[in-house]
Amino acid sequence: MxxxxxxxxxxxxxxxxxxxxxxxxxxxxxxxRLLVTTLNKGASEFFPALYQGLQNGVSEKSAFLWDPVFTTLLLLPIxxxxxxxxxxxxxxxxxxxxxxxxxxx
Missing domain, CATH: 1.10.287 (Helix Hairpins)
Structure with missing residues (x-):
């Protein structure tokens, strides 16, 4: 199952x-020209409150985790x-x- x-x-x-x-x-x-929708742009447009809450929550726990890890992962195309x-x-x-x-x- x-x-x-x-x-x-x-x-x-x-x-x-x-x-x-x-x-x-x-x-x-x-x-x-080449137009690509990244995860960052898609999440901030479709789920703005959830994206802001995730960003604040992760930055609150560890600023190191948000900047290099999440920022580079969110630059991937959807x-x-x-x-x-x-x-x-x-x-x-x-x-x-x-x-x-x-x-x-």
């Missing part, structure tokens, strides 16, 4: 990353972050083989 849920969430994230890639591509073609996390969840949800195949002996 947990494997099914993990795979479903991974598939949703992978689809969200693909949609974000299409949206960024469309905006880039219309604008005539398509790369969602697609990578979705692909990782799908790969981790696969069942391990108990018996080796004949070509792996």
């Amino acid at each position: 947990l494997r099914l849920l993990t795979r479903f969430i991974g598939l949703l994230l992978l689809a969200g990353g693909f949609i974000a890639l299409i949206v960024d591509g469309t905006r880039s073609i219309a604008g005539g 398509s790369v972050a969602f697609g990578g996390l979705g692909a990782l969840l799908i790969v981790l949800s696969h069942k391990q083989e108990t018996t080796p195949r004949y070509w792996r002996r």
Whole structure:
């Protein structure tokens, strides 16, 4: 059951990353230059109160943690972050083989 849920969430994230890639591509073609939506911009536009609360909470605990770690992670494009996390969840949800195949002996 947990494997099914993990795979479903991974598939949703992978689809969200693909949609974000299409949206960024469309905006880039219309604008005539490369336009990429980062996690920082997306989070601050769609969830401003949650983003501000996260920033204040993490900065309150450790200023070192927010500046280099979260700032560099939030510079990733949404398509790369969602697609990578979705692909990782799908790969981790696969069942391990108990018996080796004949070509792996």
